[in-house]
Amino acid sequence: MAAPQIFAIANQKGGVGKTTTAINLATALAAVGEKVLLIDLDPQGNASTGLGVGRNERSPGSYEFLLGLNPLGECVRSSQIPGLEVMPASVQLAGAEIELIDMDDREHRLDQALNSPGGEARQRWNIILIDCPPSLGLVTLNALVSVDAVLVPLQAEFLALEGIGALGNTIERVKKRLNPKLHIAGVVLTMVDRRMTLSQQVEADVRGHYGELVFGTTIPRNVRIAEAPSHGMPVLIYDNACAGSQAYILLASEFIRRRRTIAEKAEQKAPHEPAS
Ligand SMILES: Nc1ncnc2c1ncn2[C@@H]1O[C@H](COP(=O)(O)OP(=O)(O)O)[C@@H](O)[C@H]1O
Numbered sequence: 130m131a132a133p134q135i136f137a138i139a140n141q142k143g144g145v146g147k148t149t150t151a152i153n154l155a156t157a158l159a160a161v162g163e164k165v166l167l168i169d170l171d172p173q174g175n176a177s178t179g180l181g182v183g184r185n186e187r188s189p190g191s192y193e194f195l196l197g198l199n200p201l202g203e204c205v206r207s208s209q210i211p212g213l214e215v216m217p218a219s220v221q222l223a224g225a226e227i228e229l230i231d232m233d234d235r236e237h238r239l240d241q242a243l244n245s246p247g248g249e250a251r252q253r254w255n256i257i258l259i260d261c262p263p264s265l266g267l268v269t270l271n272a273l274v275s276v277d278a279v280l281v282p283l284q285a286e287f288l289a290l291e292g293i294g295a296l297g298n299t300i301e302r303v304k305k306r307l308n309p310k311l312h313i314a315g316v317v318l319t320m321v322d323r324r325m326t327l328s329q330q331v332e333a334d335v336r337g338h339y340g341e342l343v344f345g346t347t348i349p350r351n352v353r354i355a356e357a358p359s360h361g362m363p364v365l366i367y368d369n370a371c372a373g374s375q376a377y378i379l380l381a382s383e384f385i386r387r388r389r390t391i392a393e394k395a396e397q398k399a400p401h402e403p404a405s
Pocket residue numbers: 142143144145146147148149150175263319320321348349350351352354355356358373
């Protein structure tokens with residue numbers, strides 16, 4: 130396995146920090162020189178808002194790309210962060226859930242667009258993050274079929290693990306039938322309040338359940354993180370020194386180390402593997 134390059138940020142629960150993690154991980158990665166694309170796949174368009182893409186600038190975007198209506202280049206915008214581009218989501222994307230049902234290859238539309246022969250997307254960016262909607266419907270399924278791996282944000286609260294079994298089952302089914310390389314690349318604990326016993330218990334539970342998959346870095350509950358989107362900027366730009374920004378910088382370096390380890394393992398194995 131080469132280093133995973135395309136990641137879905139998924140959890141069917143809303144409000145667990147998917148979009149915040151997508152925006153700030155993407156920003157931190159771009160800041161250290163990676164070429165990054167963030168695909169907003171949620172019709173609410175929170176990632177587009179958080180990166181300052183106005184409502185009337187969102188088409189063509191992920192809806193058109195998913196349905197193959199416009200080529201990649203037309204669906205992407207630059208952001209205020211050098212090295213970070215965004216594929217915005219318009220409200221039309223809400224209709225895709227229904228429109229896809231009757232289409233051929235309905236689970237493969239994004240895969241076909243993103244991993245098309247010639248691999249334009251994989252050549253143009255080192256890392257592509259897909260911010261998924263809070264459901265396990267056809268749009269999320271399209272993401273899971275097209276990515277190398279999944280990042281799962283979990284909010285450190287009562288019942289954090291409830292419902293996560295459904296995501297695990299979906300990932301297993303997609304892996305078996307549609308995308309053999311799919312795996313969970315990491316679990317990120319968000320909105321952690323270490324002063325609270327409950328938060329500590331949840332963290333211990335999640336680490337007990339997912340073991341090494343859980344990133345050592347946790348994201349604290351931080352008011353600057355919540356304020357940043359209304360200014361149309363990542364918290365890393367809004368207040369680079371706050372605890373939330375510092376946590377996302379640490380998360381990004383841990384993320385980079387994990388990718389490097391996977392790539393090194395693949396290289397060590399490569400000489401013994403038959404050429405494919
Ligand atoms: N670490 C955090 N501290 C404080 N507020 C946060 C934090 N992470 C996310 N939020 C806020 O919580 C809400 C939900 O987060 P969001 O990333 O949009 O979740 P999702 O994409 O999973 O629905 C947003 O208003 C966001 O600004």
